[in-house]
Amino acid sequence: MTTPGDQTEARPTTKSPTEMRRLLSADMVERSGCPFDPPSGLRERRGQGPVQPLKLLNDAPGWLVTGLDETRAVLSDSRFSSDRVRHPGATQPQPNGAEQMAARAVESRTDGMFVFMDPPEHTRLRRLLTGQFTVRRMRALESRIREIAVEHIEAMQAAGTEADLVPAYALPIPSLVICELLGVDYADRAEFQERTAIALNSNAGDQERAAAGLELYAFIQELVAAKRAKPADDMLSGLVHDADPPLTDAQLIDMALVLLGAGHETTANMLGLGTFALLEHPDQLAALRADPALLDTAVEELLRYLSIIQMGVSRVATEDVTVAGVKIAAGSTVIIATPEVNRDPRHWSEPDRLDVHRSRTPHLAFGHGVHQCLGQQLARAEMKVGLGELLTRLPKLRLAVPAEQVPLRNEMLIFGVHSLPVTWA
Template sequence: MSGDDRPPVHTRRQGFDPADELRAAGPLTRITIGSGAGAETTWLATGHAVVRQVLGDHTRFSTRRRFDRNDEIGGKGVFRPRELVGNLMDYDPPEHTRLRRLLAPGFTHRRIRRMAPYIEQIVAERLDAMEREGSPADLIELFADQVPGPVLCELLGVPRDDRAVFLQLCHRHLDASLSARRRAAAGEAFSRYLVTMVARERKEPGEGLIGMVVAEHGDAVTDEELRGVCVQMMLAGDDNISGMIGLGVLALLRDPGQIDALRGDVQSADRAVDELIRYLTVPYAPTPRTAIEDTVVGDQVIRAGETVLCSLPAANRDPALLPDVDRLDVTREPVPHVAFGHGVHHCLGAALARLELRIAYTGLWRRFPGLRLADPAGATEFRLSTPAYGIKSLLVTW
């Protein structure tokens, strides 16, 4: 496959599905991203078994990006730009092991369950806003885009009085419709706020994740790492959950016979959420993996220094994963999909994401049992320039 003016092949989608050319690529194939002097050749993994092999093998595949030719593959290297300090996806063991171990207590099932009442409050407030707006309403603008940010602020410990400004800066930094200069300015202001917040937590630790890490581990983690952790969680978690809420609602409204699973018990709702996550898979690919040594993947040798992009949506639609893989079936038993990654870099916030989605979906249909598309025949505009897949707007009525 060669480069062209379209989005990179690993980010192409067709509605809910991976693009045909992505799925036709085979379990492991060579692709070229970009064109001209900026073109780069990499391996693209789309098969479920191949993706799990690459993501699960941190001894042979490094997530550490190289910025200098003297940077040792898989080693600590000579350079890591500030924007990647604290980003777990750019750390290999033992650095990754150290930092993740400090953060993991903030994501235990017990701590995540304690967040449920706050998530329910945020969902209820956003549904109140939809109801006040009246029917029809844009579910993305009023609900999907408004739930994940406050939840992440609560997790990290951002003071409630600061959250509106904090989230505005975060969203402007992600807004592809803004100029690069305006996005960069918002990103700098966002980063400055986090520096101030971390310094405040050092002096007087709060009950959020940053305060917990500071209180329990002190000098074992640097201020820059804590700032970077916050950036990574906000930029990844906000867009992923927003995309999943919008796409999940659209998928269910197009197949309303499956909505009953969300009206049942918690186990049925959790099963439905897991199937929606597999079927829709909003992240395109995790950080590219670089082979540390010559490694056989499937029946192909990946040479040391070569990179592999792992397509999560394609892997989760691999016919080898389960029967009738392209059909949404919220009654399925969960399968080992890779929407949250695999191996040591499996998403730290997966349990929080599942809880948040269950509360959002069930709360929505509890409030609006007659929810339906305002324009069933209308075209859906999908968002392709954001870190995670989603839709730009979704007019609903009830």
């Protein structure tokens, strides 16, 4: 008899969200001028309605949603599918033929990429993960986040008076938190961080990133085997031993990779870009320094104002649906313009202004509906602690180069900065 870990499966290929960028013109995804504003192609569409026709480069029928209420409607409607295996033609640069799409539509999902699934498959896997994000575990992690932040600030200070904040601070915090969640041994964390950094580094060559990705996959595969043999008090051990029916190795590895991508890259870029935004808005930075109690609202405002998930949130209409009086035909790709959604003037006054005093508002930086980010409270804690410690311990923090020399991650799905040279002398 085979155990779940012994099963070998022909898993369907799930396209990366970065494929969505290839369906859009550059002005829709690349930020120019102010690095904190939405791309020019989005800004130019303001006032043209919350649901607009959108020309996709693969000639598939497309729609762009820019309104907050309309986005909630789409993301909470089961007639809009997240499954890019069953609906590949609408989300890939080269649509498949009708016969191939029909064949895929009846395939059974055997992978663990739950972010690209619909209920009921998505429901089961997400419920297993939700059960691992316990209040006790999150509270324990917050104190650990502070330890990690302080350790890295002290290391920067010991090395001099300048640093690149991205590799020295923004990247290590979420990476080490993921290590805590997955139960990576202390002895293996440097190796884990190194492979993760290369696999997620857009500056690395394709072959180098691919090789690092394979190594990371093998690393997590070994980690799963270790948790099967000797469980501990970590999230991966819980997924290995608490699921009924048991998860396969392939599912466990995929789920761990989803956690890694969602929890590592997003928070790292919010820490880097958020610091950049505060340094470029000295009045807001001064207000935050004067009243640290504003930190909670400042985190929410940065999430709304920056909206680093650019154009990767998409759905496919499985039948004709009317949204805001607009008929969206079955088979159409619907793309959520999160940077514009979070600046909907119907919900925010002066939406293009960063205001750390702004009362907490229901932005959609973490999505909405059944796919809403389940690690959002952890992300908030990482941002609150990371920014708070940085501004408290480095009161003279400022850019070490002119703002226009800070390299932006324009070519990536997750927007941010490649590096952020700072000084505190």
